[in-house]
Amino acid sequence: MTNTDKKDKIIPQVMKWGGCWKHINLTNTCTIDNGLTILHLFYIENEQFRYLISSHQSEALNTLSTVMTLMSEHNYDQAKLVWAKLSPNVSSNLFGDEADFMMSHLDKLWKSKIISTCTRPSCSDSFIEYREEYGFRAQTADSIDDIQQLVDKWMHKTVSCASCVSDTEDNQGIGEVCNSVRKERRQIVEKSPVLVVRVYEHVLHDRLLPGNLMRSKQIKINDDVFKLAGITMYKEGHFCAIVFVDGVMYWYDGLVGKLSCLPSDYSSLYFPTHAIFCQIK
Ligand SMILES: [Zn+2]
Numbered sequence: 001m002t003n004t005d006k007k008d009k010i011i012p013q014v015m016k017w018g019g020c021w022k023h024i025n026l027t028n029t030c031t032i033d034n035g036l037t038i039l040h041l042f043y044i045e046n047e048q049f050r051y052l053i054s055s056h057q058s059e060a061l062n063t064l065s066t067v068m069t070l071m072s073e074h075n076y077d078q079a080k081l082v083w084a085k086l087s088p089n090v091s092s093n094l095f096g097d098e099a100d101f102m103m104s105h106l107d108k109l110w111k112s113k114i115i116s117t118c119t120r121p122s123c124s125d126s127f128i129e130y131r132e133e134y135g136f137r138a139q140t141a142d143s144i145d146d147i148q149q150l151v152d153k154w155m156h157k158t159v160s161c162a163s164c165v166s167d168t169e170d171n172q173g174i175g176e177v178c179n180s181v182r183k184e185r186r187q188i189v190e191k192s193p194v195l196v197v198r199v200y201e202h203v204l205h206d207r208l209l210p211g212n213l214m215r216s217k218q219i220k221i222n223d224d225v226f227k228l229a230g231i232t233m234y235k236e237g238h239f240c241a242i243v244f245v246d247g248v249m250y251w252y253d254g255l256v257g258k259l260s261c262l263p264s265d266y267s268s269l270y271f272p273t274h275a276i277f278c279q280i281k
Pocket of ligand 1: 118119120123124125126161162163178179180
């Protein structure tokens with residue numbers, strides 16, 4: 001591997017924006033460059049993650065495994081094209097949102113359902129099992145301290161029961177809303193070693209302070225532990241990313257094509273979009 005020495009640290013080589021493979025010119029690749037670079041920097045450091053990626057039975061992670069190998073061989077342009085082909089009807093122009101070409105493929109590997117139970121025994125809907133749904137869609141209207149809290153809210157929450165009470169004498173109370181506490185627990189049906197958390201809306205609506213994004217260096221879902229691998233950042237039609245090398249933060253911009261220190265004004269110039277976590281246990 002070709003490395004650039006910077007002081008005493010060895011900084012890995014990274015891919016440049018665009019590319020060309022077998023006469024196919026790739027353009028607007030920042031929608032995939034950041035996600036692939038974040039994952040690859042984690043991949044080369046973490047053996048357990050490499051194993052989890054290679055043993056996952058899904059088209060997206062089989063492809064990712066191939067792409068990671070190509071990136072390790074510095075075949076970046078081929079790697080991008082292999083990944084881009086996961087999106088149907090994609091041309092060599094990847095203009096759009098990183099959600100379309102990168103995050104959606106990783107997100108749909110998660111499948112879960114909610115088991116909801118009412119604490120009132122006479123409730124007409126004491127037990128509800130909701131249908132399975134794809135993706136990690138953690139929503140909250142409240143302020144959250146960090147990403148772990150968002151994940152926890154996705155896994156467990158309590159709501160006020162809107163069902164009717166069923167045990168009223170003489171039927172006078174029929175139609176009475178239960179209003180008791182319902183406990184909603186999420187059961188993971190299918191999981192992935194990559195968890196993408198879309199942070200954009202939470203930051204935009206001041207529910208999550210940008211300064212608190214880094215508080216969750218690790219998150220737990222049941223017994224699985226995921227480590228923060230990077231955060232994608234957006235500014236006026238271009239995506240960049242905060243990445244980690246040996247736990248140290250670097251700035252990745254495909255147009256620059258090498259890792260650098262974080263710009264001092266990045267938090268005012270760029271808006272965080274996705275946090276990418278990779279499983280380590
Ligand atoms: Zn109820």
